[in-house]
Amino acid sequence: MKYRKGFVANSSSSSFTCNVCGEIYDDYDSTYKDLCVVECTSNHIICDGHLLEPTKKTLKAMTRRHFSGKQVRPEVVLKAYTEIDELEDYQCEEYMVEKLLTSNRVRTRIPGCICPICQFDVIEDREFRQYLMKEHKIYPDMIKKEIKKKFHSYSQFYRYIWYNR
Numbered sequence: 001m002k003y004r005k006g007f008v009a010n011s012s013s014s015s016f017t018c019n020v021c022g023e024i025y026d027d028y029d030s031t032y033k034d035l036c037v038v039e040c041t042s043n044h045i046i047c048d049g050h051l052l053e054p055t056k057k058t059l060k061a062m063t064r065r066h067f068s069g070k071q072v073r074p075e076v077v078l079k080a081y082t083e084i085d086e087l088e089d090y091q092c093e094e095y096m097v098e099k100l101l102t103s104n105r106v107r108t109r110i111p112g113c114i115c116p117i118c119q120f121d122v123i124e125d126r127e128f129r130q131y132l133m134k135e136h137k138i139y140p141d142m143i144k145k146e147i148k149k150k151f152h153s154y155s156q157f158y159r160y161i162w163y164n165r
């Protein structure tokens with residue numbers, strides 16, 4: 001299921017959370033750039049800091065995105081590509097931050113190869129739950145029953161799951 005979690009234009013009631021850390025953003029007059037947030041092509045919205053290190057190939061894809069729909073002379077694109085080719089690997093991230101994340105056009109369509117959710121480095125809770133049901137047939141009702149049987153009180157349960165006491 002794909003859906004947009006935030007950024008409905010001119011909406012006064014929309015806020016969104018980072019799909020990785022849960023940080024809540026409710027400053028809807030700001031752009032992704034102002035908030036230091038990006039959205040990947042699968043609509044995961046994440047803080048800049050969670051992005052994975054880009055390869056040169058990824059930087060070029062982002063560059064294409066940056067120029068797409070604009071009247072740009074071929075030399076300009078070629079110059080950007082040459083600049084990327086000349087980077088050392090350790091400079092790729094810095095290049096992304098300084099040259100590409102300055103563009104909201106780039107920020108709204110980040111390639112999946114640098115999104116930690118698309119790369120399965122992070123799994124969202126609801127997708128984790130859904131996968132457990134689908135693949136392992138573990139359903140909330142079963143678990144609720146088990147918990148009711150096992151614990152006398154919520155505080156006992158809480159201590160068990162968070163502190164293992």
Ligand SMILES: [Zn+2]
Nearest residue numbers: 018020021047
């Ligand atoms: Zn975050």
Ligand SMILES: [Zn+2]
Nearest residue numbers: 040044115118
């Ligand atoms: Zn993603």
